[in-house]
Amino acid sequence: MNHSPVPHPALSMPTQGTFPLFFRVVRRQRETPDTYTLWLEPPAGTPFAFQPGQFNMLYVFGVGEVPISISGPAHDPIPVVHTIRAVGAVTRALVNLKPGDLVGVRGPFGTSWPLEQAQGKDVVIVAGGIGLAPLRPALYHLLHHREAYNQVVLLYGARTPRDLLYRRELERWRGRFDMEVLVTVDRGPREWRGHVGVVTTLFDLAEPFFQPANTVALVCGPEIMMRYTARELLRRGVPEEHIYVSLERNMKCGQGFCGHCQFGPLFICKDGAVFPYPQVAHLMTLREV
Amino acid sequence: MPSSTANPKASPPQIIIKKTTLDDLIQALQREGYQVIGPVLEQEAIVYRPVTQLKDLALGWIDVQEAGSYRLERDEAQRFFAFTVGPQSWKAYLFPPREEIWKARRENGRILMEEPETPPRLAFLGVRACELAAIHVQDRIFLQGPYVQPRYARRREAVFIIAVQCTRAGNTCFCVSMGTGPHVREGYDLALTELEDTFLVHIGSEKGAALMAEIPHREATQEEVAEATRRVDAAAASMGRTMDTTELPELMRQSLESPHWEEVGKRCLACANCTLVCPTCFCFTLEDVTDLTGQEAVRVRLWDSCFNQEFTYTAGRPIRVSIASRYRQWLTHKLGWWVEQFGVLGCVGCGRCITWCPVGIDLTAEVQTLRHMYGRASSPATVSR
Numbered sequence: 042m043n044h045s046p047v048p049h050p051a052l053s054m055p056t057q058g059t060f061p062l063f064f065r066v067v068r069r070q071r072e073t074p075d076t077y078t079l080w081l082e083p084p085a086g087t088p089f090a091f092q093p094g095q096f097n098m099l100y101v102f103g104v105g106e107v108p109i110s111i112s113g114p115a116h117d118p119i120p121v122v123h124t125i126r127a128v129g130a131v132t133r134a135l136v137n138l139k140p141g142d143l144v145g146v147r148g149p150f151g152t153s154w155p156l157e158q159a160q161g162k163d164v165v166i167v168a169g170g171i172g173l174a175p176l177r178p179a180l181y182h183l184l185h186h187r188e189a190y191n192q193v194v195l196l197y198g199a200r201t202p203r204d205l206l207y208r209r210e211l212e213r214w215r216g217r218f219d220m221e222v223l224v225t226v227d228r229g230p231r232e233w234r235g236h237v238g239v240v241t242t243l244f245d246l247a248e249p250f251f252q253p254a255n256t257v258a259l260v261c262g263p264e265i266m267m268r269y270t271a272r273e274l275l276r277r278g279v280p281e282e283h284i285y286v287s288l289e290r291n292m293k294c295g296q297g298f299c300g301h302c303q304f305g306p307l308f309i310c311k312d313g314a315v316f317p318y319p320q321v322a323h324l325m326t327l328r329e330v
Numbered sequence: 331m332p333s334s335t336a337n338p339k340a341s342p343p344q345i346i347i348k349k350t351t352l353d354d355l356i357q358a359l360q361r362e363g364y365q366v367i368g369p370v371l372e373q374e375a376i377v378y379r380p381v382t383q384l385k386d387l388a389l390g391w392i393d394v395q396e397a398g399s400y401r402l403e404r405d406e407a408q409r410f411f412a413f414t415v416g417p418q419s420w421k422a423y424l425f426p427p428r429e430e431i432w433k434a435r436r437e438n439g440r441i442l443m444e445e446p447e448t449p450p451r452l453a454f455l456g457v458r459a460c461e462l463a464a465i466h467v468q469d470r471i472f473l474q475g476p477y478v479q480p481r482y483a484r485r486r487e488a489v490f491i492i493a494v495q496c497t498r499a500g501n502t503c504f505c506v507s508m509g510t511g512p513h514v515r516e517g518y519d520l521a522l523t524e525l526e527d528t529f530l531v532h533i534g535s536e537k538g539a540a541l542m543a544e545i546p547h548r549e550a551t552q553e554e555v556a557e558a559t560r561r562v563d564a565a566a567a568s569m570g571r572t573m574d575t576t577e578l579p580e581l582m583r584q585s586l587e588s589p590h591w592e593e594v595g596k597r598c599l600a601c602a603n604c605t606l607v608c609p610t611c612f613c614f615t616l617e618d619v620t621d622l623t624g625q626e627a628v629r630v631r632l633w634d635s636c637f638n639q640e641f642t643y644t645a646g647r648p649i650r651v652s653i654a655s656r657y658r659q660w661l662t663h664k665l666g667w668w669v670e671q672f673g674v675l676g677c678v679g680c681g682r683c684i685t686w687c688p689v690g691i692d693l694t695a696e697v698q699t700l701r702h703m704y705g706r707a708s709s710p711a712t713v714s715r
C-alpha cells in the first residue's frame with residue numbers, strides 16, 4: 042500500500058485558479074439549526090470533477106471567500122454539493138443563499154482520501170460533527186464500488202441529536218447489511234435512545250466488525266477528537282500508516298501562496314487537507330502550531 | 331564573479347562606465363519602455379522609488395544600522411551606493427503590499443469578471459546580492475507550482491535587474507553566513523561595482539548586453555577588475571553579524587518545545603515589522619469589498635503577517651494565541667520549515683528584521699541562544715545555495 046496522500050488531479054479545471062467562476066444555487070436544504078447543504082450548478086459547458094476529500098473556495102459576492110469541503114458523490118459531481126455550518130460572516134451569507142443565487146467557486150483543491158489504496162481492506166470512517174461532510178464523498182465511493190472493499194464501518198459523533206448531519210441518509214445506511222453505522226452524541230435529551238458519549242466510546246461496539254491489522258481508517262473532526270481517535274485505533278492495532286486525518290486551518294488562497302494554512306512544514310491547502318497520520322502526528326501534539 | 335553568463339559578442343564581460351553615464355543607462359531603459367526604480371532619500375531613509383534621472387538617486391549617504399535603529403550620515407566620498415539596504419525591499423514591486431487581483435460586476439443577473447491592467451515593465455536599479463537571493467526565494471514560492479501566481483509571474487518576467495555589489499556592509503548584515511553575498515552571482519542583467527570615479531559593469535544577460543551597446547563604455551583593465559573584487563571582499567570582511575547555519579532546520583525542530591520562545595515572547599510586541607521588511611516573507615490575505623451600490627466587487631491582496639492574531643483564525647478562534655507561538659512560527663518557518671517547503675532557507679541575511687524591530691530582537695542572537703540550549707552541531711559551515 043502506498044501511504045503518501047493521493048496527488049492532486051490534473052490542474053486542468055477552469056476553476057482551479059485565482060478567478061472564481063460563478064455557479065448557481067439550484068437547491069438548498071437545512072441539515073441542523075446552523076448547517077445547510079447547497080447544490081451548485083456550474084455555468085453551461087464548464088466541467089467540474091473532484092476527488093473525495095477535496096475542497097472548494099466558495100465566494101459570496103462582495104462578502105468573502107471560505108474553504109468548504111465537497112460533500113457530494115465524486116462519480117456524479119454536478120451539481121456540486123457543499124454542507125456549510127454558519128460560524129462567521131461568509132458562512133452565514135452562504136447558508137442564507139437561495140436557489141437562483143450565484144456563488145463564486147474556485148477549486149477543487151487539496152489531497153484526497155486514499156480510496157484506491159484501501160481496496161480489499163476494511164474501511165473504518167470516524168467522523169465528528171461537521172467532519173462527516175468531507176467524509177461523505179468517501180462513503181459514497183465505498184458504497185458505489187462496494188465489491189472492491191471488505192467491511193465498511195462508520196462511527197459518527199455529534200454534540201446533540203439535533204446536530205446530526207444527513208439524518209435520513211444515516212438511517213438508510215444503518216438499514217444496509219453491507220455496512221455498520223454507529224452513532225453517538227455527547228449529550229442526549231431524555232427521548233434519545235441512542236448511544237451517549239464521545240465517538241471513541243463506539244470502538245468497543247465496533248470491535249466485531251473490522252480487523253485492525255487489515256483496516257484503513259479515515260478520520261475527520263475537531264483536532265482533539267482526531268488525536269483520541271488515532272490513539273484508540275493504534276491501541277486496537279490499526280497500523281499507524283493506515284490512519285488518515287483531514288485537518289482544518291485558516292485559508293485565503295487555497296493554492297499554497299498566502300501562508301495562512303501552514304502547519305509546521307505543511308500547507309494544509311496543498312499538502313492536505315487529507316494527511317497520512319504519521320506525517321502530522323508529531324505536530325498535532327504541539328500547542329499553537 | 332563568473333563570466334560564463336555574459337554574452338562575449340555584444341560587449342566584453344567586464345566594462346567600465348563613468349558614474350554620470352548611469353544617467354544614460356536610466357534614459358536607455360526608459361526608451362525601452364521600462365519604469366526605473368532606484369534608491370532615493372525619503373523621510374530619513376533610503377527607499378526604492380521611481381526615478382527618471384541620475385539626480386533622483388540618493389547620492390552621498392551612509393546608513394548606520396543597529397538592532398532597533400537606523401540612521402543616515404553624509405558620505406564624504408560622495409558614493410552612490412555606500413549605504414546598504416533600507417526598510418523597503420524589491421518585493422514591494424514584484425509582490426506589491428496592496429493589489430487588486432480582480433473586479434466583478436453584476437449585470438442583468440450575471441456576474442462579469444474583469445482582470446486588472448497589465449503591470450508596468452520595471453527596471454530595478456541597485457539590487458544587492460542578498461536582495462537578488464531574496465527574489466530567487468520568492469520565485470520558488472510563487473512560480474514553482476503546482477500553482478503559479480499570475481500577477482507575480484507577469485511582473486517577474488518583465489523585470490530588468492541592475493544589481494550592485496556592496497562595497498560596504500552594514501552592522502546588521504550577515505549575507506556571508508547565509509551564502510548570499512555580498513558578491514553578486516547570478517540572475518541579473520547588469521551588475522555594478524562602485525569604484526572611485528567609475529562603475530565596473532558586469533553583463534549578465536543578452537538584454538543587459540544589448541542595453542550596454544547603446545551606452546558609452548570601455549573595456550575594464552585587470553587592475554580595475556581586481557580593485558572591484560577587493561572592495562567587495564572588504565565588505566565581506568566587515569559583516570556586522572554572523573549566523574552559524576549548520577543544520578538549522580534540525581535545530582529548529584529540536585527547539586519546538588523550548589522555554590526560550592516564552593522568553594522572546596515577552597520582548598516581542600507582535601508589531602509585524604520584521605515580516606513587512608523581510609524580502610522573503612510572502613504571507614498575504616485576500617479582502618473582498620464592494621462599492622456603495624453593491625454592484626461592483628473587488629478582491630484585494632494585502633500583505634499579512636504571522637504575527638497578527640487573526641492570521642490563524644479557524645472555526646471561530648485563533649490558533650496561535652500567545653506571542654511566543656507566533657515568534658516560534660516565524661523563526662522556525664524562516665530557518666526550518668522553509669527548507670522542506672521550498673528547498674532553501676527563508677533568510678538571506680539582509681538584517682532588516684534586526685534593524686527595524688522596535689525592541690531590537692536579533693534572530694542571529696536567538697539562534698545562538700537556541701544553539702547553546704540544544705547543543706552545537708560540530709562543524710561551523712555556511713549553507714550553499
Ligand code: SF4
Nearest residue numbers: 608677678680681683
Ligand atoms: S529574516 Fe531578517 S535577516 Fe533574514 S531575510 Fe528576512 S529580514 Fe533579512
Ligand code: SF4
Nearest residue numbers: 414460496503505511
Ligand atoms: S547583507 Fe550583504 S548584500 Fe545585503 S546589503 Fe548587506 S552586505 Fe550587501
Ligand code: FES
Nearest residue numbers: 295298299300310
Ligand atoms: S490557503 Fe493560502 S497557503 Fe494554504
